[in-house]
Amino acid sequence: MKVDFTVNGSARSIDVDPATPLLWVIRDYLKLKGTKFGCGVGECGACTVHLNGEAVRSCITTVDSVAGGSVTSIEGLSPNHSHPVQQAWIEHAVPQCGYCQSGMIMAVSDILAKNPSPTDEDIDKELTNICRCGTYPRVRAAIHAAAA
Numbered sequence: 001m002k003v004d005f006t007v008n009g010s011a012r013s014i015d016v017d018p019a020t021p022l023l024w025v026i027r028d029y030l031k032l033k034g035t036k037f038g039c040g041v042g043e044c045g046a047c048t049v050h051l052n053g054e055a056v057r058s059c060i061t062t063v064d065s066v067a068g069g070s071v072t073s074i075e076g077l078s079p080n081h082s083h084p085v086q087q088a089w090i091e092h093a094v095p096q097c098g099y100c101q102s103g104m105i106m107a108v109s110d111i112l113a114k115n116p117s118p119t120d121e122d123i124d125k126e127l128t129n130i131c132r133c134g135t136y137p138r139v140r141a142a143i144h145a146a147a148a
C-alpha cells in the first residue's frame with residue numbers, strides 16, 4: 001500500500017505494509033536515524049516524533065494512521081538546533097549517553113507548546129519519557145530554561 005504524508009516539510013510516498021510502525025518507516029525507509037527504538041511498546045518515549053504538531057510514540061503508531069498527515073522528527077524540529085528546547089539542552093549539558101534525548105526533546109517541545117510555563121509538578125505529570133542515565137534533574141532545569 002502506498003502511504004503519502006509529509007516528513008519534515010517534504011512530501012513522501014512510501015510503499016509499505018500499512019501496519020508497519022511509523023518508527024521503522026522513519027528509520028529504515030527514510031533513513032532518519034535520530035528517532036530511537038527503546039522498548040517498542042509505547043512505554044519509554046525514545047521514539048517520540050510529532051504528528052500534526054502533537055507528540056506521538058512512533059513505535060506504536062502505524063504508518064497508515066499518518067496518511068495525509070505531517071510528521072516532524074528531531075531532524076526537522078529546527079534548523080541548526082535552534083529550537084529553544086535544543087538550546088537549553090546544550091546549555092545545561094543534559095544528555096549523558098544521549099540515546100533517549102531526541103525523544104525527550106520532541107516530547108518537551110510539545111509540552112511547552114501547550115504549557116509554556118510548566119511547574120515541577122506539571123513536568124513530573126506530563127513528561128513520561130524514560131532516561132536510563134537518570135538525567136531528570138538536568139532535563140527539568142533545561143525545561144525551565146527553555147520556558148523562560
Ligand code: FES
Nearest residue numbers: 038039040045059
Ligand atoms: Fe517507542 Fe519506547 S520505543 S515508546
